[in-house]
Amino acid sequence: MRTPEPAPVVVAVNGTAAGLAAARLGAREAVARGRPLRIVHAFSWPGASSDDPPDFAGARQVANQMVRDATETARRSVPGVRVDGRVLEGSPVRELLRLSRTAGLLVLADDGLATLRHLPLESVLVQTVSRARCPVVVARGVRPPAGPLLAAVDGSASALLAVRVAGAEAVRREVALDLVHVAVDATAAERGRRVLAEAAAVVSGIARVRTRLLHGDPAATLVRASRGARMLLIGPRGTESPGLLGLVAAHLLCHGACPTVFVHGSAATAGVPDGKLPTGALIS
Template sequence: MTGTSAGLAAVRLAAREAVSRGRELRIVHAFTWSLPRLDQHYDRARRTASQVVDAAVATAQRSTPGVRVQGQLVDGPADRLLVRLSRTAELLVLGDDGLATLPWLPSGSVLVQTVARAWCPVLVSRGPRPQAGPILAAVDGSRCSLLGLRQAAEEGARRNVGVVVAHVVERPGPAAEAAGREILARSVEAVPELVDYRVRLLAGAPAATLVRASGRARVTVLGPRGEHDAGLLGSVARAVLRQAAGPTLFAHGSSVPAPRTPVARPDPSPALAP
């Protein structure tokens, strides 16, 4: 974490997540130093970094009474450290680093590298506190989006809120809408633990449409890459990461839901929504 307002917002969100999951919160600050350790500024810089950790621990304890928390100052590049820690963590929580104020998304940033390469889900905080509303899960038929839907189902059950399963049709028309409804149907059938949900077929540019929809969601869940994306982050994930109106959960994990025998589901033919 960092000592910025975005970093402390992430700490508060992480503290609530830790308590709701019955887990200990581990606050980690990466410390890097390129000069020899005998440099006169080294001790001062390390003390400052330790103070950042102490302030974050105090913030977590003040914001969420009862949270079990420990702080740690670790040497090494932050992106490598976070990816390594994600192998054993249940969840990584990071601040948004003010990405919405930048004209583009820097691929080399710690946040982008972690969201793209982590082994566990990554929750990116945004704003002082998550708003009320359902979990929004974006699906496009890819394996990443199915994993995201499974994690959205888990989030909805844990928070006792419903899940909105959304697919965006970029160019509305009978064929495209039928294909979109098929993607929605296959997606919900692949996740048996998804119980409290409704499906929505949205129309428009996928990235901008999901960014707008995120303004009505408690958490937006999606995969870091879509059906046709092969880069570090998919184009939709990049836009949502930079501009989403609330916390965004990027799905990671080794298990993808397997297809199952179709069963009757509510709202089988969603109306097209703008």
């Protein structure tokens, strides 16, 4: 009987320097997890126009080159990584969501959203982070990993799932785990301590766990905290988020200072078609 292949680490690339940074991060994660790496680029064929006929051969050549460049970057940065590259035809959002159903981890490039006031509904990054069925990590910069893992908690089921994943990552990496809750004022501090205690109980078997109660605006405070972390893990929706991406998660998607993992683990988007984001999220 054939042994099933481990769920791969999947990296989506787009021909940018940020995409190559994602390939390097994906290669490190794949080797550390003992999983294969799959680098993909998804695109739709150029549409027909009487004035400018579509260049199908050229589009395919450009897509193939993107994948080849990223694959070679992964091999050079992490020798020994098992990597293959694929060009996928179709909507990038639809293809990435399909891959997320069988991937162990999906790695995407930072899409330069920090300069925008609103999250664009058409962004592949926004829609994939909001809808994926596996954890999605957004690569940030080229600096080597350092500092503790950081898990943001707010008492939601989504955040507790992120804590469980963060705990497993801390054990695998043999690093410290910081559980962080941000209280907006002194009145909310008592609830914050209860939230942290509940989160700590989820990872009670891990030795190097610290709880940190911070004060201020949650989004801005977590961005500052992320500057000293090797990776930040967060649930995509908080306790009072009616949409698919909470305001704090949206802010961290754009402004996080370290690789940021949006942890999915259930069909939270049941009843909503893949690739559709019903409401925009304000970046405050």
